């Protein structure tokens with residue numbers, strides 16, 4: 001949904017392209033939040049002057065009655081909560097009561113909205129930046145130098161190849177581990193689940209991360225390729241095992257029409273499911289890469 005429309009529906013102010021409101025002294029901005037690779041949903045972001053502890057996050061979670069709320073870093077580390085619109089995007093009594101419940105929970109925890117420059121801590125701010133969709137008061141000089149330091153660090157990381165070999169080995173091992181659920185479901189239950197295929201690139205990515213090499217922009221592609229090779233290997237191994245069980249070679253079995261048509265239709269299903277798996281896990285991987293980090297802070301450099 002367009003944020004302009006959201007602002008209109010909720011009767012919020014709309015400056016810097018962001019719908020902003022206030023409830024009992026707590027500021028919030030409406031931000032389009034990705035829920036998967038392609039779908040974005042408007043949600044409320046409350047930004048605080050300090051980091052939230054795990055216990056505080058749980059308390060807020062209970063207060064708003066949601067399974068999960070998202071924690072975001074806006075200028076400071078883990079200092080913001082993202083909360084869904086529980087009663088639709090309209091200015092109803094229910095929505096208002098929900099907002100007050102949220103504000104009560106914040107007050108109880110002694111939280112305060114961020115009202116100073118997050119980079120130096122002073123209140124005499126002279127500029128505005130939109131950081132991860134939220135309007136933040138900053139010093140122009142602080143925001144610029146933070147962005148320069150961040151991009152310098154990220155670019156350094158992009159140039160480095162430290163731990164690359166180790167990370168790639170762990171990426172392969174991760175993919176093997178991630179393939180276990182798929183392997184078990186095929187071999188023991190003769191069934192393929194698309195969702196399980198998402199674990200292969202994800203586990204591979206976390207393997208790569210474990211190896212501590214820089215998370216360059218191409219890493220999601222590399223783990224997708226590793227996953228593809230392993231899924232193909234599993235497929236050939238399975239059909240080879242079936243052929244051997246029947247006492248023939250794979251190439252002989254492929255001459256039998258029934259066998260080869262099963263071979264190709266299973267291959268197609270595997271590839272389709274892996275594609276779905278990569279699609280599901282792509283955002284989770286991409287947002288951790290250096291390219292995505294640089295992009296998410298680009299609003300600081302204006």
Ligand SMILES: [Zn+2]
Nearest residue numbers: 117120139142
């Ligand atoms: Zn400052």
